[in-house]
Amino acid sequence: MEGLVSLKTTPPGISFHASPPSTTTTTSTSARRFSLVRRSLLASSMGTRRRNGVSETKDESATVSPANGDVETALKAKEWEVGMFHNEVAATQGIRIRRRPPTGPPQHYVGPFEFRIQSEGNTPRNILEEIIWHKDVEVAQLKERRPLFRLKNALDSAPPTKDFVGALRAAYQQTGLPGLIAEVKKASPSRGILREDFDPVEIAQAYEKGGAACLSVLTDEKYFKGSFENLEAIRNAGVKCPLLCKEFIVDAWQIYYARTKGADAILLIAAVLPDLDIKYMIKICKMLGLATLVEVHNEREMDRVLGIEGVELIGINNRSLETFEVDISNTKKLLEGERGQKIREKDIIVVGESGLFTPDDIAYVQEAGVKAVLVGESIVKQSDPGKGIAGLFGKDISS
């Protein structure tokens, strides 16, 4: 339902932005077009071009040149096209999260007036969608300031990546318990502030001492009060655990950026990213030596992800991002029957995520088939987060 929410005078100098023209293209045509545009855009971002049907890889610095206005304009036009078709393609895969508001942001400027008109097309349906819309704008601004070719030096001098998947496998083999990915998280939309005296490096070191196999570091500032500085500080403090950059990835640029800040793994959320994005992002990660944790919430997402080649780690999130309700039986449900069988055949490690507080919770998800767990709240809130790990597992897992 539409309604005029507010009307106020805009400061001088604000211009009127016309909405992009609506499209009458059919879904299958747009899906095809999306795929072509996407492929060429990702090829550009990876420094690959095709000549006579053969892929060639060239120096990234030569791919996007600031001096070449035509290339930049063409890239922007492609990005705009991709954005236009993204929601349609995603919907065909059951993805309800829209990449950006289909009818544009709620503000409309007419002369000196700013209208705020709320409608289904410009109001996020849930917190995840709100985060994604915000992230889309944030990343566009970051990219504008530091385009890919400018990340090249930082990429070249980044320390070698650590083996995230290997660390989880080793922990499982050594302890007979799920390998722990301990989360460095100050706050979350569902729980608010989790810890006031938040020192990311101290927490990371305590986790490592307490037996964590890997760490997950929230980098989103607005909703989780995290940062890339935290990730970098933990990496530079000599923490040996491999690091997951816990970010809402919507653009390949973020993967390169995460790598420059010391990430060893990134998160890809199937509720947000269509299959083709996941597929190409996994390829980019492999090229950069990063692991990918592909997160699912339901059977449909699990089936999509099981159809994607190269997936090594699947996270089952027990938290509904629409209602925030946590139900650890979600992990069991998604690992039953043929799905569990397929996972075992492919030797994929499943990570149980969210809502794990007690040794019984750990035993329950392990029984369901997980070989790793991602835990934040229950350990970060303890005065000694390292000792919190012993409480979570019911025993000291640090040796």
Ligand SMILES: O=C(O)c1ccccc1NCC(=O)[C@H](O)[C@H](O)COP(=O)(O)O
């Ligand atoms: O936790 C939230 O409120 C949330 C909201 C929107 C998107 C993601 C969200 N959480 C991220 C996570 O999945 C958790 O940080 C992670 O699984 C650890 O969960 P927990 O052990 O329950 O802190």
